[in-house]
Amino acid sequence: xxxxxxxxxxxxxxxxxxxxxxxxxxxxxxxxxxxxxxxxxxxxxxxxxxxxxxxxxxxxxxxxxxxxxxxxxxxxxxxxxxxxxxxxxxxxxxxxxxxxxxxxxxxxxxxxxxxxxxxxxxxxxxxxxxxxxxxxxxxxxxxxxxxxxxxxxxxxxxxxxxxxxxxxxxxxxxxxxxxxxxxxxxxxxxxxxxxxxxxxxxxxxxxxxxxxxxxx
Numbered sequence: 001x002x003x004x005x006x007x008x009x010x011x012x013x014x015x016x017x018x019x020x021x022x023x024x025x026x027x028x029x030x031x032x033x034x035x036x037x038x039x040x041x042x043x044x045x046x047x048x049x050x051x052x053x054x055x056x057x058x059x060x061x062x063x064x065x066x067x068x069x070x071x072x073x074x075x076x077x078x079x080x081x082x083x084x085x086x087x088x089x090x091x092x093x094x095x096x097x098x099x100x101x102x103x104x105x106x107x108x109x110x111x112x113x114x115x116x117x118x119x120x121x122x123x124x125x126x127x128x129x130x131x132x133x134x135x136x137x138x139x140x141x142x143x144x145x146x147x148x149x150x151x152x153x154x155x156x157x158x159x160x161x162x163x164x165x166x167x168x169x170x171x172x173x174x175x176x177x178x179x180x181x182x183x184x185x186x187x188x189x190x191x192x193x194x195x196x197x198x199x200x201x202x203x204x205x206x207x208x209x210x211x212x213x214x215x216x
């Protein structure tokens with residue numbers, strides 16, 4: 001199953017690969033070079049397909065828990081001052097996505113969308129300290145009665161060039177559902193209340209919509 005954001009790219013890549021495989025077959029006479037080029041083209045298609053895959057996840061709904069919004073590795077766990085929406089101290093959990101990870105973004109909690117904003121910006125590498133404030137990004141805040149407000153931020157990296165965000169103000173959303181996509185993207189930050197109990201460790205791998213990041 002592939003994400004809808006990849007359908008156009010997958011189709012274009014498929015046509016491109018088929019066309020050039022045929023051209024190589026017709027005009028390249030050296031057998032080893034022909035095979036190498038054709039295998040390389042097929043590998044490109046396979047990489048595009050795996051990047052836009054959208055596997056089903058078994059989300060266990062729980063208003064006391066925050067689930068991982070994306071697949072990847074936990075690279076930041078720290079107390080910070082969040083200056084866009086809360087303007088106070090929060091616990092920040094950041095998940096880094098490598099190119100081989102699933103890049104679907106999922107809602108970390110159920111509730112109402114109370115804030116959603118897109119910011120154009122730079123394309124610093126995802127681990128750069130300023131990437132959370134200076135890179136292209138979207139900020140979304142979801143609120144429910146049990147957990148309060150949770151902010152998550154999609155952040156583009158050095159390769160990413162398009163963030164897709166489906167969250168609209170006043171939407172009623174469900175934990176684990178598809179909230180967007182980062183095309184060839186890199187990182188999502190979570191900002192949680194200080195009384196949250198963190199359930200992950202640095203460098204731990206998590207799965208979007210399934211792994212428990214924190215609970216209250």
